Every structure is written in C-alpha cells, then in structure tokens.
Amino acid sequence: MSQKKLAFVFPPFASDYPDEPFTNLSGFEDCFRKFLSRAAEFADPDLNQFSIPSRTFLDDELKTQYISYIQACALVSWFRQKGVIPAYSSGYSMGIYAALFQSEVISFLDGLVLIRQAYKEIKKITGKQEYGMCSIIGLNQDDIDHLILKQKTTLKLAIQNSVCSFSFSGIAREIQKLAESAQEEGALSTRVLNVSVPYHSFYLKDISEGFSEFVNQMSFRSPKMPIVSLIDQEILLEEHALKNEVVRNLFTSLNWYGTQLYLQELGVNRFVECGSGKGIVKNARFIEGDAVFYTANSFMASFELK
Amino acid sequence: MALITENTRKEVTEIVYNFFADECEVELKDIHGDTNIINDIDGDSLMFLELIEIFKKKYNLDIELKTIGKYSVKHPVQTIGQLIDMQLLIIEHENKLLELDN
Numbered sequence: 001m002s003q004k005k006l007a008f009v010f011p012p013f014a015s016d017y018p019d020e021p022f023t024n025l026s027g028f029e030d031c032f033r034k035f036l037s038r039a040a041e042f043a044d045p046d047l048n049q050f051s052i053p054s055r056t057f058l059d060d061e062l063k064t065q066y067i068s069y070i071q072a073c074a075l076v077s078w079f080r081q082k083g084v085i086p087a088y089s090s091g092y093s094m095g096i097y098a099a100l101f102q103s104e105v106i107s108f109l110d111g112l113v114l115i116r117q118a119y120k121e122i123k124k125i126t127g128k129q130e131y132g133m134c135s136i137i138g139l140n141q142d143d144i145d146h147l148i149l150k151q152k153t154t155l156k157l158a159i160q161n162s163v164c165s166f167s168f169s170g171i172a173r174e175i176q177k178l179a180e181s182a183q184e185e186g187a188l189s190t191r192v193l194n195v196s197v198p199y200h201s202f203y204l205k206d207i208s209e210g211f212s213e214f215v216n217q218m219s220f221r222s223p224k225m226p227i228v229s230l231i232d233q234e235i236l237l238e239e240h241a242l243k244n245e246v247v248r249n250l251f252t253s254l255n256w257y258g259t260q261l262y263l264q265e266l267g268v269n270r271f272v273e274c275g276s277g278k279g280i281v282k283n284a285r286f287i288e289g290d291a292v293f294y295t296a297n298s299f300m301a302s303f304e305l306k
Numbered sequence: 307m308a309l310i311t312e313n314t315r316k317e318v319t320e321i322v323y324n325f326f327a328d329e330c331e332v333e334l335k336d337i338h339g340d341t342n343i344i345n346d347i348d349g350d351s352l353m354f355l356e357l358i359e360i361f362k363k364k365y366n367l368d369i370e371l372k373t374i375g376k377y378s379v380k381h382p383v384q385t386i387g388q389l390i391d392m393q394l395l396i397i398e399h400e401n402k403l404l405e406l407d408n
Contacts (some may be wrong), residue, residue, distance in 0.1 A: 137351055138371045164355065164371065183379060186372025189351030285356045 007228075007268040008076070008086040008102055010095030011275035013061070013068040015194050017052045021276040024300040025078060031072040035108065039070050043112045050277070062119045062193060066095050068275060069115055072098035073108050075274045075296050088268060090228045090259055093159070093278065095201060096119075102274075103223035105242055110218060118250060119215050121207040122197050130172035131198040133158060135180040137165045138188030158200040159254045162286035167193070169201035204251040212304050213245045230254040233262040238291050256280075257287065264289045272299045308365065318393050321364075322357065329353050334348050339387030349372060354389070361393055369400045379401050 042045040043066060050056045050067055057063035069138045072095065079085070091099030097111040106114070125131075136144065145164055150157065155170040155178055168178060179190040198204065220239045227236045229245055231252050236242050263271070271293045273280040286295035294302065308314075327334045330347040343349035361367060374396060383389045396403060402404060 138375050140371075150320060163353075172355060183375075186370070186375030188371065188375045188378060212364055282350060282352050285352060 006084070006086045007088040007090065007263050007273055007300060008099075008274050009083070009280050010072045010089065010091040010098035010102070011068065011273055012093035012279055012290075014058075014064040014275065014277055016058065017055060018278070019052065020050070021295070022297055024297045025075075025107050026177075028223050030075065030080050031081075032071060033076045033141055035070045035074040035077070038108065039066060042109050045114060048263055050238075055106055058194075061197065062116070065115050065119065066112065068094070069098050071272045071276055073101050073111065075193055077101045079274075079296075085150060086225060087104075087227050088228055088263055088266065090230060090263065091198055091249075091255065092230060092256055093249070093274075096230075096246060098229050098274065099276070100220075100223075100242065100246070103225045105223050114215070114218070114246065118211060120209045121214075122204060122250070123220055124210075125204060126197055131170065131196060131203060132172040133154050133164070133167055133169045133173045133193040133195050133197075133199060134174040134182075134188075135167045135191045135193060136179070136182045137190070139166075139182060139185060139222050140164055140177075147178065147185055147188045151178060151181055153178060156201050157253050158198075160161050160257045161283045162257050164286060167200075169198035170203065172196075172199075183290055196257060199250070200252060200254050208247050208251055212243075212252065215243050215246050218243075228261050228263060228266075230256055233259050256283075260284070260287050260291075261289065264291050270294065270298060270299075307399060307402070308376065308397050308401075310394050312328070314397065315390075315394060318361070318382055319390050321360065322390050325360070326353070326379055329356075337386060339390070341383065341387065342387045343386060344384070349403070354383070357393065358365050358396070359396060367397065369396055369401050369403065373401055373403055378405060382406065 009044045036047055036050060044063065046063065047066060057067060075256050089099045097114050097184045100106045101108060103112050140163060153174050155168050155174050157166060159167040160171040168175060176192060179192050182190045220242050223237060229236055231245065231254060232247055236245055271291060273293065278295045279295045281295055323334060323337050326337055326347060326349060330349055332347050341347060358371065362369065383392055399406060
C-alpha cells in the first residue's frame with residue numbers, strides 16, 4: 001500500500017466517546033491497555049478505571065486529555081505494527097503532543113509530562129475568571145467580523161475549521177453572549193463547549209513564559225516525519241521550532257482549514273483522524289479538494305488490513 | 307420562485323435519504339420520515355449544511371446560509387421528514403424564505 005500521500009491528524013481531547021470506535025482494528029484494545037497501564041503507573045492510577053461505555057472522566061479536562069493522548073499513541077503504535085506510516089502529521093489543538101510522539105520527537109511518557117505541565121500552568125489563569133469556548137457553524141468570516149464588532153467584545157478567533165466553521169475562546173459570559181448573537185444572526189449551529197479554559201487565545205499568554213521554560217528543559221529529537229504547524233502551516237523540523245510550536249499552541253489562534261489545504265498542496269490525498277471521534281472527518285466535508293478523510297476505523301476497513 | 311412538483315418532492319426525498327444513509331452509515335430501509343436525525347442516526351448540523359450546499363448547486367438556488375439559520379430558529383428541524391419539508395421550502399422560496407413568517 002502506498003503511504004506517500006497519507007497524513008495522520010491528531011484530534012483535540014474528546015467531549016464524548018463514541019461506542020466501539022475501533023471495531024475494525026484487531027488487537028487494538030490490548031495495545032491501548034498497555035499504553036493506558038503505563039500512563040496510569042506514571043501519571044495517574046485512576047486512568048486504569050477508564051472505559052468507553054461508562055464515559056469515564058468526561059468531566060475532568062486533564063484526564064480526558066490524557067485519554068485522548070493515550071488513544072492516539074496506541075493508534076500510532078498499532079498502525080506501525082501494520083506498516084502504516086504517514087508522510088506528514090499534524091496535531092489539532094492538544095493533539096500536538098500525539099503528533100510529537102508519532103514523529104518520535106518525544107517519548108510516550110514525555111507527552112504525558114507536557115500535558116500535565118501545560119494543564120498545571122493553565123490552571124493558574126483559570127482560577128481567576130470563568131472562561132469558555134464556543135463553536136459557530138453556518139456563518140462566514142464577514143458575518144463573524146460583524147458580530148464581533150456589534151458585540152464590542154474582546155473575544156478572539158481560536159480556531160478556523162472551514163469557511164463557515166469557527167471556534168472562539170474567552171470570558172465565559174462573553175462566549176455565551178456571542179453564541180446567542182450568532183444564533184440570532186443565522187448560524188445553523190452554535191455550541192458552548194464543555195471546557196473551562198480559553199484555549200488558543202491571548203488569555204493564556206501570561207503563562208507561556210513558565211511553560212516555555214519547562215519545555216526548553218526537555219529533550220526533543222529531530223522528527224522522523226515532518227509535522228505541519230496549525231498556527232502558520234510551516235513544516236516543523238528543528239528542535240527550536242517544535243518547542244516554540246508547543247508553547248504557542250496554548251495561546252495562538254489555529255487555522256485547521258488552511259492546514260488541510262496546505263497538506264493537500266503537499267500531495268496528501270488521504271487523512272486519518274487518529275482518535276476515537278470523527279469531528280475532523282465530519283468537518284472535512286467543507287474543505288476543497290479531492291482528499292479523503294478517514295477515521296482510524298474506516299481507514300482500516302477501506303484497506304482491509306484488519 | 308420555483309414550482310414544487312411531485313417529482314421535485316420525490317427527487318429531494320431520494321437525495322436526503324441516500325445522503326443520510328451514506329453519511330451516517332445506516333441502511334436505507336432504516337430511514338423514515340419520522341427518523342430523528344440526531345438521536346436515531348447520529349446526524350449533525352454539518353450534515354444539514356452539506357445538504358444545503360448540494361441543493362444550492364443542484365437547483366442553482368440564491369439563498370444565504372444565515373437566512374436558513376434564522377428560519378431554523380423559529381422552525382427547528384428534528385426529523386428527516388421535517389428536513390425534506392424545509393429543503394422544499396428553500397427550493398421554492400430561496401432568499402424570500404423568511405417572508406413566510408410575515
């Protein structure tokens with residue numbers, strides 16, 4: 001199977017777990033349990049209690065981040081065993097840590113350390129004010145700009161997913177108001193997300209210095225496969241650039257829309273969402289080009305590599 | 307303002323059923339007029355958006371997404387049947403959809 005034009009995309013942490021997300025991945029559960037067990041021993045023994053049917057930890061942002069990361073790393077390992085290696089990888093939001101693992105820049109345990117430290121730094125900010133995020137679907141950039149102007153808000157765009165899909169971060173009451181205004185303006189869907197952190201916004205800039213110091217003490221290896229930045233669509237090859245990306249990822253707006261288009265320019269025609277959900281696959285319907293987006297499950301079903 | 311014929315209804319119904327069967331990975335026979343899009347077949351608003359784009363191209367419609375969004379606030383869609391009815395109204399009235407409420 002040619003994998004020259006394959007990209008792995010690592011999703012952010014889950015807001016829910018779909019039932020039986022990996023049915024086509026024979027032996028994946030054992031692989032996942034091995035990673036989970038190592039993470040539980042290293043980071044938090046509670047992780048051993050994780051189960052998809054009981055929707056464990058969905059009210060705990062840190063543990064949910066751990067679980068998403070563990071699932072992603074287990075998928076990387078499982079795919080490697082099957083000989084499936086992507087040409088590029090990209091980490092959407094907190095998926096950056098799994099992208100680093102995929103490209104062998106960091107070890108599995110170092111990813112857990114980074115997640116824990118980032119969360120620790122973030123909590124310094126979120127205790128002082130109530131923050132949140134919302135998604136708006138069905139309005140274009142002009143409509144969004146108009147709304148922001150009208151509301152006279154300090155909210156900033158956190159993520160652009162397509163020409164009509166955006167996420168915002170900021171103070172919780174302003175987020176709620178923006179979601180309501182967007183609905184009135186004609187958005188087909190608005191949703192206040194189940195997070196208490198204003199990810200990818202300048203509200204987190206104050207903690208970047210501390211996090212940067214921490215990241216710079218860690219050892220990053222040269223990537224075995226290129227990672228494409230969601231911030232500025234650069235191909236990240238140098239240690240300094242990779243560390244900078246990890247830090248900026250917290251407080252800088254992400255452009256997933258532009259990143260997908262850029263990956264297609266690089267020749268990528270197949271994307272695999274390496275997580276239990278299918279948010280990235282669903283969003284891909286609104287991206288120009290002929291690339292095909294798969295969940296890990298549907299990818300394996302398509303290529304019958306069970 | 308387009309005239310909605312029995313053929314249009316049949317065509318729209320067929321497109322909607324096939325679309326959801328494909329997107330939600332369910333059997334065509336399991337989709338009915340009263341199928342709840344979110345609860346029964348795990349559909350979402352992005353699918354609604356994609357369907358609108360399909361019909362915009364197919365019928366060369368002049369309609370803004372936010373017009374549909376504003377209409378949807380007063381007339382929320384939950385089932386496949388309601389969605390087909392709304393698509394027919396969009397085809398029939400295009401950007402004058404909101405005038406139906408006046």
